[in-house]
Amino acid sequence: MIRFIICNLCTLLILTGCWDQRQFKNVKLTLTIGYDEGEEGEIYETVSIPTVKGSEGIVEETVQVLSSDARTPLDARDKIDQMISESFNPSKVKVVLIGDELAKSDIYPLLDNFYRNPNSNLNAQLTIVEGTAKEAINFNSTGDTKISEYISGILKGASSATHAHADNMQMLWGELIEEGEDFTLPLLKVDEESDVIKFNGLGLMREDYYTGIKISPEQSTLFLLMEGNKGNVARMTRKVLDDQPTPILEYITFQVLDFDRKMKIRPEGKEVNVDMALNLDIHVTEYPHDHLVDEKIIEDLNNDLSNILTEEASEIFSITQEANSDVFSIGRMLKAYHPDVWKELDWAEGYKDVTFNPKVEVTIQNHGIIN
Amino acid sequence: MSSQTNQKISRRQFFFVIIQTQIGVGILALPFDLHHTAKQDGWISLLIAGVLIQLLLFLLWWLAKRFPSKDYFQIQEYVLSRWFGKVTSFLYVIYFCSVGILIVLIYSRLISIWVLPNTPFWVLGFMMVFICLYMVCCSLLVIARLYMMFAALLIIMVVFIFYSAKDSKLMYIFPVGEAGWSNIIAGIDMGILSFLGFIVSLVLYSKTEGTAKEKLVAIQSAQAFVFTFYLAIVLITFTFFSTQEMALVPQPVLYMLKSYEFPIVARIDLFFISTWIVFVATSLSTYLLMSSLGLTTIFKSLPTKWATIGVAVTIFITATYIGYDISKLNNFNTYVKKGGYIFSIGLPLVVLIFSFFRKSPAKEGASS
Numbered sequence: 001m002i003r004f005i006i007c008n009l010c011t012l013l014i015l016t017g018c019w020d021q022r023q024f025k026n027v028k029l030t031l032t033i034g035y036d037e038g039e040e041g042e043i044y045e046t047v048s049i050p051t052v053k054g055s056e057g058i059v060e061e062t063v064q065v066l067s068s069d070a071r072t073p074l075d076a077r078d079k080i081d082q083m084i085s086e087s088f089n090p091s092k093v094k095v096v097l098i099g100d101e102l103a104k105s106d107i108y109p110l111l112d113n114f115y116r117n118p119n120s121n122l123n124a125q126l127t128i129v130e131g132t133a134k135e136a137i138n139f140n141s142t143g144d145t146k147i148s149e150y151i152s153g154i155l156k157g158a159s160s161a162t163h164a165h166a167d168n169m170q171m172l173w174g175e176l177i178e179e180g181e182d183f184t185l186p187l188l189k190v191d192e193e194s195d196v197i198k199f200n201g202l203g204l205m206r207e208d209y210y211t212g213i214k215i216s217p218e219q220s221t222l223f224l225l226m227e228g229n230k231g232n233v234a235r236m237t238r239k240v241l242d243d244q245p246t247p248i249l250e251y252i253t254f255q256v257l258d259f260d261r262k263m264k265i266r267p268e269g270k271e272v273n274v275d276m277a278l279n280l281d282i283h284v285t286e287y288p289h290d291h292l293v294d295e296k297i298i299e300d301l302n303n304d305l306s307n308i309l310t311e312e313a314s315e316i317f318s319i320t321q322e323a324n325s326d327v328f329s330i331g332r333m334l335k336a337y338h339p340d341v342w343k344e345l346d347w348a349e350g351y352k353d354v355t356f357n358p359k360v361e362v363t364i365q366n367h368g369i370i371n
Numbered sequence: 372m373s374s375q376t377n378q379k380i381s382r383r384q385f386f387f388v389i390i391q392t393q394i395g396v397g398i399l400a401l402p403f404d405l406h407h408t409a410k411q412d413g414w415i416s417l418l419i420a421g422v423l424i425q426l427l428l429f430l431l432w433w434l435a436k437r438f439p440s441k442d443y444f445q446i447q448e449y450v451l452s453r454w455f456g457k458v459t460s461f462l463y464v465i466y467f468c469s470v471g472i473l474i475v476l477i478y479s480r481l482i483s484i485w486v487l488p489n490t491p492f493w494v495l496g497f498m499m500v501f502i503c504l505y506m507v508c509c510s511l512l513v514i515a516r517l518y519m520m521f522a523a524l525l526i527i528m529v530v531f532i533f534y535s536a537k538d539s540k541l542m543y544i545f546p547v548g549e550a551g552w553s554n555i556i557a558g559i560d561m562g563i564l565s566f567l568g569f570i571v572s573l574v575l576y577s578k579t580e581g582t583a584k585e586k587l588v589a590i591q592s593a594q595a596f597v598f599t600f601y602l603a604i605v606l607i608t609f610t611f612f613s614t615q616e617m618a619l620v621p622q623p624v625l626y627m628l629k630s631y632e633f634p635i636v637a638r639i640d641l642f643f644i645s646t647w648i649v650f651v652a653t654s655l656s657t658y659l660l661m662s663s664l665g666l667t668t669i670f671k672s673l674p675t676k677w678a679t680i681g682v683a684v685t686i687f688i689t690a691t692y693i694g695y696d697i698s699k700l701n702n703f704n705t706y707v708k709k710g711g712y713i714f715s716i717g718l719p720l721v722v723l724i725f726s727f728f729r730k731s732p733a734k735e736g737a738s739s
Contacts, residue, residue: 009501019490115619118485118640123632170630171538174613181613329542332613336545 027089031148034133035110036099038069043102043110045076046134048147049084063146065138074113091119094148095155096126096169097133097188103203103210108176114169122170125155128203128210130189139190139197151197155186158199162234162256163220180331180347182206184223187214204325213323215316221256222309223316226278226358227328228261235285240304252301253286257365265333267341272354274330278313280360284367298364305362313358326351382589384515385572385579388657389593391518393568394525394600395654396477399622399647401565401601402608406617409558410550411543414605419555420562421598427716428569428590434723435576436583443574443719444668450726457669459718464665466707466714468685470567471658473707475499475690476700478651483695485625485644492694496687499648503656504683507663508676511578514660518653524646529600531643532607535627539610564708565601568654569594570715574661659683 030047038044046067052060066083070076081088096114098107114120129136137147159166164186175183184202191198202215202223215223221236234256241250258281266273282305320327330351335342380388397404405413438446444463448456479495487495506514548555572590579586608623620626629640636642663679670678693699 012497019494020487118629121632121637122630168630170626174616177615177619178613179615332542336542339546339549 026086028084028086029089029092031092031094031146032097032137032151033090033093034097034137035073035102036132036134037102042069042071043073043076044069044134045073045080046137047080048137049088050146067134073110091121093121093124095151096124097129097136099132100128100130100210103128104212106208108208111169115173123168125152126169126172126185127151127155128185128187130187130200135190136188136197151188154188154197154199158186160232162224162231163199163217164202165229176208178332180326180335181329182325182327184215184327204320204323204327206323206325211323211325213319215319219312219316222312225256225259226261226276226313226316230256230259238305238308240301249288252284254282254284257281257283265330265338267334267338270344272334274354274356276356276358278360280362281365282362284364302362302364306360309360309362310358313360314356317356317358321352324351330354378510378512379578379580380512380515382579382581382585384519385575385586386589386593387519387522388515388575389569389572389590390597391521391650391653392571392657393566393597394650395568396474396651397565398604399481399624402605402623403617403621404561405558405605408561409554411609411614412548412550412555413558414544414602414609416555416558417562417602417605420559420566424563424566424569425591425594428572428594430723431573431719432587432590434719434726435573437726439583440577442577442664444665447722450722450729460665460669463714464662466710467658467662467665468682469707469710471655471662471686472690473704474651474655475686476693476703480695480700481622486641493691496690499652499655500683500687502652503659504679506656507659507679514656521649521653524649527646528643531628531639532604532624535611535631536607539607541610543610543613564711566597567711567715571657571661573719574664
């Protein structure tokens with residue numbers, strides 16, 4: 001009798017999968033989700049759903065792109081659910097796209113469902129699309145790569161080339177809601193002429209909306225170094241000479257080998273000064289003039305590049321101030337290390353009054369295998 | 372079973388039993404609870420609580436040392452007179468049961484929120500209680516060995532937690548002292564509650580080998596270990612999440628791990644939950660063990676087996692009755708927390724004071 005009961009109990013343990021099983025055959029995984037502004041305060045959600053057909057050898061993949069108007073993101077999900085054969089599952093989402101018009105209003109409500117539900121993938125990348133997200137998701141590239149792979153590939157490339165952050169949605173969340181700390185989101189643009197989607201700079205966010213002001217792709221590398229981030233490669237091309245026979249000779253391309261950034265906040269009364277010292281050890285990868293052995297030439301190049309980049313750094317600071325986007329977390333650092341000053345400041349406008357003193361110091365460390 | 376009950380556990384096993392009892396259902400929410408009252412200064416509260424508990428443990432050890440051959444329930448009967456002692460022992464059984472119920476409630480709720488939203492409460496509760504019942508039906512020695520083996524899982528937890536430290540920003544715990552001393556002191560309450568379970572060191576004292584001093588070292592170092600583990604968790608989550616963000620994540624440890632993805636393991640948080648379940652089971656087992664120990668001390672003729680089964684059934688039925696009901700859970704939680712102060716701190720100290728009016732049985736034996 002006891003054995004009978006024990007056997008029953010054991011079977012009961014095995015049965016536990018029944019309530020919560022989520023079988024792959026019953027769901028359609030969506031890998032890309034896009035949000036756009038709809039009419040009258042509604043949102044417009046677009047998803048791409050790949051379906052794999054065929055079983056023996058020949059596997060055919062079709063991608064379905066569906067859109068719907070709705071009040072909230074999950075409302076849209078319900079509506080899209082009604083259009084597809086199985087139910088729709090966002091737990092493997094790789095990229096979340098937001099149209100720039102919608103991003104200019106509060107983006108937090110769009111993301112709440114990702115943060116709230118345990119099944120969502122917080123390792124997804126968040127991106128703003130100049131134009132509409134629908135356009136980007138509908139984009140048919142000539143290759144057969146999925147749109148999610150294409151976009152996440154672009155972003156991955158951008159982050160390893162020090163053009164954008166590799167921050168996922170979870171990493172952004174803190175910056176999204178913390179006071180005195182803002183962030184940037186990568187911008188993408190559908191280029192219809194050359195039929196590509198391209199990385200188009202970093203959008204400056206203020207609290208939880210997109211300011212409409214951006215850091216251009218050319219400046220983004222320096223910007224990220226100023227923030228203290230470096231991908232695998234950080235390459236920049238700058239103009240160092242004038243009046244050359246052909247314009248191509250006026251430029252130098254270099255790669256940052258190592259960098260060291262120091263940021264110091266010096267509050268003086270109600271005025272906040274920020275000194276930023278950025279030391280770059282670089283490796284010259286392209287400079288058609290040769291003669292890179294002469295110490296004098298190298299010294300001059302070091303000085304020229306330092307001046308050019310210092311000026312550019314000031315420009316980047318003033319762009320962020322124009323957007324009033326505290327991407328360098330100056331406010332949070334003030335709060336952390338100078339709480340008395342922080343209490344007296346009104347940070348809603350305070351960031352604009354910060355004085356930045358950037359100083360970029362460039363040292364050429366090597367110049368490839370030729371002189 | 373009866374032949375083995377008299378066998379004592381080693382000091383090392385004692386150390387792990389204390390750790391396994393203390394580290395339990397609460398670790399997932401500990402940083403949030405501290406943050407809730409003391410903001411980013413919660414770690415200071417934890418620090419103070421840790422020191423206070425060390426002092427308290429010294430007092431508890433002092434009490435146990437006076438009656439080295441009696442377990443805590445027997446000490447009570449001896450010090451507080453037989454009938455009064457039996458009543459308090461019974462209250463202890465009720466308290467240990469309530470903690471068990473609370474563990475089952477919080478555990479099932481968490482599993483339901485994070486992993487199995489459609490599974491009914493009784494299934495989750497039943498599996499947990501059944502596993503623990505199975506574990507406790509062995510002798511204390513077997514339990515202690517099991518606990519020691521499970522402690523290896525701590526390494527997994529520590530690795531996961533330290534892995535996330537790479538994305539933490541030290542800036543977030545500054546400015547120190549922003550919450551104000553009153554809030555930091557209020558936070559000590561949360562800190563002390565997180566260490567509850569140390570009472571096991573008093574209950575199992577007499578069942579451990581070694582001299583009084585050696586046992587004190589085991590107790591204090593177990594507490595120090597748990598404290599370090601907690602402090603690491605708290606500091607890492609406090610620097611990982613921004614101050615505002617902390618207020619939104621009731622299970623910060625899991626949330627932190629959710630944001631990583633490894634090539635093979637996509638959801639580390641689920642891995643962490645699986646290891647955590649083991650620690651929940653060990654805590655629950657200890658409470659089950661202590662309740663049945665209490666019951667058998669009060670009712671001498673009651674077989675241990677039936678006492679344990681009775682306690683397990685009570686825990687399961689009461690927990691299922693409360694179920695996922697959040698307001699009932701909160702009420703219950705408040706009572707058990709208050710009970711924690713009475714039973715883990717108040718009563719043992721009262722017993723200690725009264726014990727000075729009683730002759731220590733060791734001396735009694737010596738004089739006769």
